[in-house]
Amino acid sequence: MKGMDERLLNGLYTDRYELTMALAYWREGRAEEPAVFDTFFRKAPLDGGFAVFAGLGSLLEALEAFRYSDDDLAFLEKDGFPVDFLEYLASFRFRGALLAPPEGEVVFPLETVVRVEGGLLEAQILETMVLNVLNFQTLIATKAARCRRSAGERALSEFGLRRAQGLGGLWASRAACIGGCDTTSNMAAARRWNLAAAGTMAHSFIQSYDDELTAFRRFAAAHGDATVLLLDTYDTLRSGLPNAIRVAREMGECGQSLKAVRLDSGDLAYLARKVREGLDEAGLEKVGIFASNQLDEYVIQSLLRQDAPIDAFGIGTSLATGQPDAALDGVYKLSEAGGKVRMKTSETVAKATFPGRKAVTRYYDSDGMMLADAIHLTDEEPPDRMCHPYEPHSSLSLAGRENRPLLTEVVSDGRPVIDPVSVADAAKYAREAIGTLPAEHQRLENPHIYKVGLSPRLRDLRDDWLQQNRKAMES
Amino acid sequence: MKGMDERLLNGLYTDRYELTMALAYWREGRAEEPAVFDTFFRKAPLDGGFAVFAGLGSLLEALEAFRYSDDDLAFLEKDGFPVDFLEYLASFRFRGALLAPPEGEVVFPLETVVRVEGGLLEAQILETMVLNVLNFQTLIATKAARCRRSAGERALSEFGLRRAQGLGGLWASRAACIGGCDTTSNMAAARRWNLAAAGTMAHSFIQSYDDELTAFRRFAAAHGDATVLLLDTYDTLRSGLPNAIRVAREMGECGQSLKAVRLDSGDLAYLARKVREGLDEAGLEKVGIFASNQLDEYVIQSLLRQDAPIDAFGIGTSLATGQPDAALDGVYKLSEAGGKVRMKTSETVAKATFPGRKAVTRYYDSDGMMLADAIHLTDEEPPDRMCHPYEPHSSLSLAGRENRPLLTEVVSDGRPVIDPVSVADAAKYAREAIGTLPAEHQRLENPHIYKVGLSPRLRDLRDDWLQQNRKAMES
Numbered sequence: 001m002k003g004m005d006e007r008l009l010n011g012l013y014t015d016r017y018e019l020t021m022a023l024a025y026w027r028e029g030r031a032e033e034p035a036v037f038d039t040f041f042r043k044a045p046l047d048g049g050f051a052v053f054a055g056l057g058s059l060l061e062a063l064e065a066f067r068y069s070d071d072d073l074a075f076l077e078k079d080g081f082p083v084d085f086l087e088y089l090a091s092f093r094f095r096g097a098l099l100a101p102p103e104g105e106v107v108f109p110l111e112t113v114v115r116v117e118g119g120l121l122e123a124q125i126l127e128t129m130v131l132n133v134l135n136f137q138t139l140i141a142t143k144a145a146r147c148r149r150s151a152g153e154r155a156l157s158e159f160g161l162r163r164a165q166g167l168g169g170l171w172a173s174r175a176a177c178i179g180g181c182d183t184t185s186n187m188a189a190a191r192r193w194n195l196a197a198a199g200t201m202a203h204s205f206i207q208s209y210d211d212e213l214t215a216f217r218r219f220a221a222a223h224g225d226a227t228v229l230l231l232d233t234y235d236t237l238r239s240g241l242p243n244a245i246r247v248a249r250e251m252g253e254c255g256q257s258l259k260a261v262r263l264d265s266g267d268l269a270y271l272a273r274k275v276r277e278g279l280d281e282a283g284l285e286k287v288g289i290f291a292s293n294q295l296d297e298y299v300i301q302s303l304l305r306q307d308a309p310i311d312a313f314g315i316g317t318s319l320a321t322g323q324p325d326a327a328l329d330g331v332y333k334l335s336e337a338g339g340k341v342r343m344k345t346s347e348t349v350a351k352a353t354f355p356g357r358k359a360v361t362r363y364y365d366s367d368g369m370m371l372a373d374a375i376h377l378t379d380e381e382p383p384d385r386m387c388h389p390y391e392p393h394s395s396l397s398l399a400g401r402e403n404r405p406l407l408t409e410v411v412s413d414g415r416p417v418i419d420p421v422s423v424a425d426a427a428k429y430a431r432e433a434i435g436t437l438p439a440e441h442q443r444l445e446n447p448h449i450y451k452v453g454l455s456p457r458l459r460d461l462r463d464d465w466l467q468q469n470r471k472a473m474e475s
Numbered sequence: 476m477k478g479m480d481e482r483l484l485n486g487l488y489t490d491r492y493e494l495t496m497a498l499a500y501w502r503e504g505r506a507e508e509p510a511v512f513d514t515f516f517r518k519a520p521l522d523g524g525f526a527v528f529a530g531l532g533s534l535l536e537a538l539e540a541f542r543y544s545d546d547d548l549a550f551l552e553k554d555g556f557p558v559d560f561l562e563y564l565a566s567f568r569f570r571g572a573l574l575a576p577p578e579g580e581v582v583f584p585l586e587t588v589v590r591v592e593g594g595l596l597e598a599q600i601l602e603t604m605v606l607n608v609l610n611f612q613t614l615i616a617t618k619a620a621r622c623r624r625s626a627g628e629r630a631l632s633e634f635g636l637r638r639a640q641g642l643g644g645l646w647a648s649r650a651a652c653i654g655g656c657d658t659t660s661n662m663a664a665a666r667r668w669n670l671a672a673a674g675t676m677a678h679s680f681i682q683s684y685d686d687e688l689t690a691f692r693r694f695a696a697a698h699g700d701a702t703v704l705l706l707d708t709y710d711t712l713r714s715g716l717p718n719a720i721r722v723a724r725e726m727g728e729c730g731q732s733l734k735a736v737r738l739d740s741g742d743l744a745y746l747a748r749k750v751r752e753g754l755d756e757a758g759l760e761k762v763g764i765f766a767s768n769q770l771d772e773y774v775i776q777s778l779l780r781q782d783a784p785i786d787a788f789g790i791g792t793s794l795a796t797g798q799p800d801a802a803l804d805g806v807y808k809l810s811e812a813g814g815k816v817r818m819k820t821s822e823t824v825a826k827a828t829f830p831g832r833k834a835v836t837r838y839y840d841s842d843g844m845m846l847a848d849a850i851h852l853t854d855e856e857p858p859d860r861m862c863h864p865y866e867p868h869s870s871l872s873l874a875g876r877e878n879r880p881l882l883t884e885v886v887s888d889g890r891p892v893i894d895p896v897s898v899a900d901a902a903k904y905a906r907e908a909i910g911t912l913p914a915e916h917q918r919l920e921n922p923h924i925y926k927v928g929l930s931p932r933l934r935d936l937r938d939d940w941l942q943q944n945r946k947a948m949e950s
Contacts, residue, residue: 008483008642008645008663010663012662012663012665012666013662013663014636014662014663015634015636015637015660015661015662015674016660016662016665016672016673016674017660017674017675017676017677018674018677019662019674020674020675020676020697020698020701021676021677021679021680021694023697023698024680024693024694024696024697024698025683027693027696027697028693028697030683033683035683037679058641072666075662075665075666079662079665079672080701120683124677124679124680127637127677127679128636128637131637131638132636132637132638132639132641132644133641135637135638136638136639136640136641136643137641159490161489161490161603161607162490162602162603162606162607162610162807163606163607163610163611163802163803163804163805164607164611164640164643164802165611165639165640165641165643165646165647165796165797165801165802166530166533166607166608166611166612166640166642166643166645166646166647167483167641167642167643167645167646168611168639168640168641168642168643168644169607169643170483170641170642171640171641171642172640172641185490185491185492186490187487187488187489187490187491187494187550187551187554188483188485188487188488188489190487190491190550190554191487191547191550197491197554198491199490199491199492199493199494199495200492200495201492201495201496202492202493202496202599202602203808203809203819204496204512204599204602204807204808204809204817205496205499205599207809207812207817207818207819208500208505208508208510208595208809208812208813208817210815218499218502218503219496219499221499221502222495222498222499222502222503223495223498223499226495226555233819233820234820234944234947234948235948238948239947239948265826317801317802317804321640321796321801321802322640322801323801323802324799324801326640326792326796326797326798326799326801327638327639327640327792327796327798328638329638329792330638332637332679333678333679334678334679334682334683337682337683338683340685342679342682342683343682344678344679344682344708345708345709351740469709469710472709472714473709473710473713473714
């Protein structure tokens with residue numbers, strides 16, 4: 001049972017250009033030249049102020065599987081790669097280090113989220129896989145955290161597999177449960193990561209009977225106290241509700257209880273109120289109301305601001321696909337090679353990368369709430385003052401603040417050095433971490449920007465490089 | 476080597492509610508009651524006028540693998556399903572029929588795209604998987620077709636794996652190559668479906684050297700005539716271009732040719748023109764220009780309207796994730812059960828489904844161009860006149876038009892009855908099918924709506940049902 005998806009995970013989980021670069025490095029004997037890469041993103045997803053780091057567990061499994069079988073090598077030979085290079089790849093495995101936050105950590109734009117250290121070839125070749133796993137799962141965990149913020153303590157279920165991006169739906173459910181969902185409808189994901197599975201009934205079940213009342217009765221007969229009845233196949237208030245009340249009473253006569261009813265169309269605020277009234281009048285105060293149909297963090301917020309008496313939400317497409325973004329623009333950039341600092345310069349300072357081997361230190365205020373993150377070089381102490389990354393005259397004192405490193409080593413000499421993290425652990429970590437993020441950074445729209453800065457030394461190193469490059473271009 | 480992803484594909488590739496419904500059907504002895512389900516979508520993706528049907532090959536593989544192993548059953552038992560039902564699932568396999576268009580076919584809103592016929596339980600339980608595969612691959616193939624329309628005959632490569640939705644990236648590349656891409660950067664997908672793989676170099680390769688010229692030389696030494704050089708690591712026109720010209724000349728002295736240069740930032744129209752001039756002045760007319768960086772069908776259209784001298788495009792995130800939609804809202808609806816017509820009614824006629832076992836016939840004009848599609852009952856001949864689905868007084872004569880059925884049987888008695896279709900075959904089919912779709916339906920924005928109508932008998936059946944339901948609700 002180890003891994004339902006490991007057959008996808010091998011050394012071909014990459015873009016072709018990683019291999020063309022690898023070949024060139026190998027030809028020149030540069031494969032093992034020490035190198036450092038940073039993964040980071042430039043803008044928080046979904047117009048928000050933060051992201052929930054997810055995918056680390058999947059990445060460690062993919063890393064373990066990143067090898068080349070004889071079949072893989074035969075394909076690469078057919079694709080034009082020379083045989084002597086393929087002999088090298090036959091024994092390839094990553095032997096370097098990965099540093100990362102715990103899965104579920106709150107992270108921000110510009111800061112290094114994962115640092116990869118190793119030989120130039122092995123560290124380069126992982127790029128596509130690292131980004132593919134982390135970009136997607138971080139996007140979905142962040143979306144789920146936003147939905148959780150809107151839903152408060154109400155139950156939240158991820159329902160999106162049917163419109164998820166194919167096999168991507170498997171990881172969507174994993175990440176949604178890290179970011180804030182209680183359950184998922186996705187059975188493959190539930191088995192794979194020990195998630196709680198949830199599900200009710202479809203309209204087709206009701207349509208398959210000659211009348212709705214019979215359908216409700218038969219479903220209740222099969223499911224007893226777990227029964228949730230869908231009300232809107234014909235008409236929510238004129239048919240679904242009275243039939244559900246009748247079945248709930250019949251169940252009561254047999255010592256059973258209807259668990260909930262589900263609303264899946266129409267004006268959910270209005271219908272929830274009417275259905276609640278109807279249920280309460282029938283003495284069915286304990287029957288819950290479950291709502292679905294194109295929900296997202298904004299719709300949930302609106303429903304609850306209208307005091308809609310909804311106990312649980314099912315969120316499908318927008319969560320499983322991370323709409324409206326659909327992708328997180330994380331990048332993977334070289335910051336050191338051959339013992340030298342490296343940097344991508346650019347015509348605009350905002351598109352340049354930060355050079356050198358970098359750590360991130362998180363600072364807290366006296367109430368234990370997150371205050372700021374400083375990016376600095378690994379060979380300097382966490383700074384007492386940090387500089388704005390792009391505003392030359394703006395800085396922030398960090399003196400005397402509690403702090404801790406954001407990244408710790410998770411892979412060393414190519415092997416995981418942390419225990420496998422369960423989705424439940426990561427979800428708990430996320431909940432607690434989000435609890436230390438001040439509310440103004442959590443707003444759905446126009447959040448207060450969390451401060452991420454540079455140590456003075458890193459800032460100077462970056463500026464010197466930019467200036468040198470400018471001179472070189474002008475000469 | 477059969478299937479890299481089959482470990483994902485099994486009977487748990489489903490939402491939990493399919494199984495709760497299945498349990499209820501099985502308890503009542505209704506599992507084998509004959510049923511018919513339709514898959515269709517209500518709105519063309521990406522604000523366009525058509526969709527390219529993709530995913531059939533993947534669906535047939537997933538269908539073959541849709542079984543329950545002992546591990547799967549142990550999970551379901553832990554999840555609360557009763558042992559006698561699990562004994563039934565142990566020998567479950569789909570024994571019904573699937574009808575579908577060829578992969579690569581052009582399809583439209585409202586019409587049945589896949590018809591599933593079988594026992595009520597087996598046909599219901601496939602819902603999630605059918606939708607997951609077809610919704611995603613059809614979205615991506617349609618996006619690729621739109622990019623192809625903008626790019627004309629220029630080379631088009633799919634580059635999106637790093638920001639694709641996790642494992643979904645595998646199918647994204649497959650579908651992109653069906654819809655119109657020539658190549659993909661995704662090595663796993665290239666091996667799996669025999670796609671042409673393409674790739675150049677990243678900025679990190681150049682940064683890893685002390686200077687750009689050395690990096691270009693070393694890459695050219697490793698790749699010879701396949702060399703593509705990335706120009707924008709430091710400065711496209713002041714550094715990248717002169718260095719590339721120098722290396723191209725050095726290659727020429729050794730009897731080699733630089734294949735192309737790549738532009739990945741800045742104003743691509745301006746830079747392409749400047750780079751073309753520079754290359755031409757250096758006698759390097761044959762060196763191609765490859766452009767990437769947040770491209771989509773609109774940017775490509777704009778670049779070519781400005782006569783940007785670009786020979787090839789690499790399209791990443793927007794293609795691999797189907798932005799801006801990110802999902803196609805295909806649904807799976809019951810239309811017949813137990814020998815009776817079934818229909819989801821609704822307060823609005825546009826949200827009701829079409830009842831009964833339905834076929835789709837496509838009609839052509841005298842030039843062999845697509846004219847209209849009629850949805851009708853399987854027990855009637857293709858109609859000579861079709862009705863607008865929602866406008867009571869609008870109809871279209873189809874008398875004397877060439878026509879053919881859109882759907883044919885692809886699975887019978889649970890087994891595929893068509894030969895496996897390669898991506899190359901599906902891509903060829905798509906290209907030819909799109910060639911018969913009049914240009915006004917292919918416009919990127921505000922396309923002319925292709926006519927999809929109902930046979931008079933189907934329209935009357937639908938209207939009678941709606942009226943009966945209305946009466947029942949009012950009584």
